[in-house]
Amino acid sequence: MAKVVLPLEVARAFADGETDHAVEARDVRALVRALEERFPGIAERLSRGTAVAVDGEIYQDWFLEEVRPDSEVRFLPAIEGG
Amino acid sequence: MGNEEDIGKIIDYSGREFQYIGKRTIRPDGVDKVTGRANFGADFTVNGMIHGRVVRSPHAHAKIKKINVDKALKLDGVKAVITGKDFPEIDINDKAVGEVVVSYYDMAHNIIARDKVYYDGHAVAAVAATTPDIAEKAAKLIEVEYDVLKPVMTAAQAMKKNAPVLHKHIHTAGVEPAPEKPSNVASRTEFKLGDPAAGFADADVIVEREFSTQTVHQGYIEPHACCASISADGNTNIWCSSQGQFMVRAYTAKICGMETSKVKVIPAEIGGGFGGKTVVYLEPLAVMLAKKAGRPVKMVMTRDEVLRATGPTSGGTARARIGAKKDGTIVAGELELVYEAGAYPGSPVALGCMTGFAPYDIKNVSCVGWDVLVNRPKAAAYRAPGAPVAAFGVECTLDVLAEELGMCPLELRMKNAAVEGTQAPYGVKFNRIGYKETLEAAKAHPHWSAPLGPNQGRGIASGFWFNIGGTSSAEVMVNEDGTVIVATGNPDIGGSRASMALMAAEVLGIDVARIKPLVADTESVPFSMLTGGSRVTFATGKAVIEAAQDAVNDLKRRAAKIWDVDVDQVEWENGQAVCIESTQHKPLSIAAIAAKADKTGGAISGRANINATGAGPGFGTHICDVEVDPETGYVTVLRYTAIQDVGKAIHPSYVEGQLQGGAVQGIGWALNEEYVYSEDGRLLNTGFLDYRMPVASDLPMIDTVVVEVPNPGHPYGVRGVGETPIVPPLAAVANAVSHAIGKRVTDLPLSPPRLLAVIDGK
Amino acid sequence: MAKHHVTTTINGDPAEFLCETQQTLLDCLRDELGLTGSKEGCASGDCGACSVMLDGRLVCACLVLGVEAEGATIETIEGVAQGDELHPLQKHFLEDAALQCGVCTPGFIVAAKALLEHNPDPTETEARYWLAGNLCRCTGYDKIIKAVMNAAAEMRGA
Structure with missing residues (x-):
């Protein structure tokens, strides 16, 4: 089961403050769908201004990134620049 | 090299x-x-x-009661006048999907006000006329009736209990349960690692300081x-300078209610x-004026417009608390940032939270950030947005900690330095990084051990920036004489075209002088x-490398045809196709192959459309020596050394x-730059004399000192370079000044009157 | 209101233009004569991006009225190179990477040329103070000063 870490604000709004969750999914899209089933509305919230880090690699435009059974998937604020 | 299977593969060239x-x-x-x-x-x-001019609010906070444009329209030579009413309504929840918080609603209202103005300089109308002078006169004839409201000019004012609220629809996000009353606090954000309370309880020494900074502008x-x-058919051309022609196209089309393909942006x-x-600020206004006038419209901002009405970066406060063991091991870190977003939400406070402690391996970290609305222009990105102020807080507090521990500030950083595998404050573990190497370079540098005289002080500080990848496209086109054109869609803001040519040259194996890199318009490159x-240099560079590899594959296929051999018999070496069976077939230069392009299938080119991942973070360490005149508070920067891990310097x-x-932008931020407002919210220093x-x-x-610890995510080891350098200087300068005067300075800028007040103990 | 007819000499060539009273020399160079090499950064004489020579004096063209060009000799960035022969300052700005965005570069080259005509062997401090009227936001001035010092050395040696 992949380990998913939600941003604190999202965890508080949707998951009773719990940031760490175990989810089974083969890619980030499937993972977000699985989260949506548990926490309705979270998919829309995560699609706004969020990047995702899968095993340390940050993806700003995430969609179909592979998630392995032992992956760590972290949602972060999207990073802009100047 | 240049083989089909190499495309997209991460090849480690370090040491090559x-x-x-x-x-x-x-x-x-x-x-x-x-x-x-x-x-x-x-x-x-x-x-x-014809020429456009903007009419701007002189009030920091007001309702627009009425705009009367009749007199302006009657002036000879005036061809069009627009107000917010000329623009389509945008849904309040309309945000650019997938990007950082880009609210189209806020952006559209920022470009031209609708029923309220939120800062001195907020655009309320625009006029186009046959000469700049007539446009200027017409602008003065536009009558705007305001219902002036009380402004809030600082975060402290904005957060007070009965402060005037800028936007009635904004309730503090990130707070549970969601507040009922609207607020000037747009959001709260928090990052946590481990157990900070336990960490602090375990500390032998705890230091805490609070710092403040002012609004500063990018100053281009x-x-x-x-x-x-x-x-007449709606096809629009925009010539403008920007950091992204595709961004200009997207935002302008959105705000003007046009289809993307109707807008072409040609980058200057x-x-x-x-x-x-x-x-964007002017482009949608120019397009609407051009539409109404039926003439092309040119618009140029004056310097005071730039300062009053384009995004500066957030001023704000940073409170840092650090707990350590006697031996200097940091066991807990806490950071609280309050940033002024300006007139609409979106300060870079979350990025400040994520970057402040990033150079350090700290198991217990808490970072909280507040995004606060004030009646100042809407903040825009400024080089490593959010990071300099956060680093100012952390790096100065580290200096205090070093003093408390009796430890060298460089050794303190060395002891706690983030390395490969360290978990950053935002939770992600670092890949290969070169922070320690910058500290080692600082230690070895003659600057670090040079003697200091009276009233002189030395400061050291470090900084971090993520650097990003993103969508980049490149086309590599081989001309009939074997020269090459490399087209990308990224404006060159620092010399990147030179780097694109170097990277293409490296792949193609031809002299860089035979490569022409160019920045294409929105209809000539994906x-x-x-x-x-x-x-x-990282992401578009990767696209260029892949496009060049694609071109090399095409060149190899053509050589195979010329020689009548299988393509797997062809290698690419030093700018030539080489046949594995080399006695019968002599190598073919790129020019020789290009000369036969028509015969072998048509024009030769390569392309790559990628979304680059694998960006490598950049760490920097700066050393600054200053001398402070104790009678005037004047600070002279005597010596400055900027050390940074750049991965691989394509063009040193x-x-x-x-x-x-x-570094120099950071020095200006530390010593002199600030927005000065009157009590009623008018910007007083609207020119370069006083800004x-x-x-x-x-x-x-x-x-x-350019340190090179290659980034495994780029074929040549490239890390982003441009933003990290502005992160350390605020603290490097402040620490130097603190040591020069023997007192801790915490409030920027350290301009003479402010510093004198600190020296004199006021 | 009738425009003023101005006759002047620019980069060695006779030139004439029509202008309104309030138009600055910078406006006239850029908008009436198509000489867009001189840039407007502030219109208040604080940034030096519009540096030109007026009768042998280094001035900000934004602080000179167009009508003041009457009968005067003006040199702009467009006249610094001789055909395709770059001035040593221009060569060194390129070799020493003394520009990043390049918008301040014309002003710096005109101002530095004036410096070296006035003082062919400036110290680093003298160069910095002479060029204090030219703002650069990209380079931090380090490579600009080095390029000027290198060009000065080449011009003295050549």
């Missing part, structure tokens, strides 16, 4: 000798820039063009400028951006994300230039 990478070539756009021929945003003229020398022309050379030109986030001169330029940026006589040479 490069043929072109690392050479200090003359930049291809250079001659035009030193002779005045290069065209920047304001240098374009279009036949039949070129004001915003554009020229827009729209045909850009005279500085630093993040401030990653948004979509590219804007220039920013220190991404171009331009890499050094980024370190020097960023005091560093000049040549303020500074010594800025020594640089």
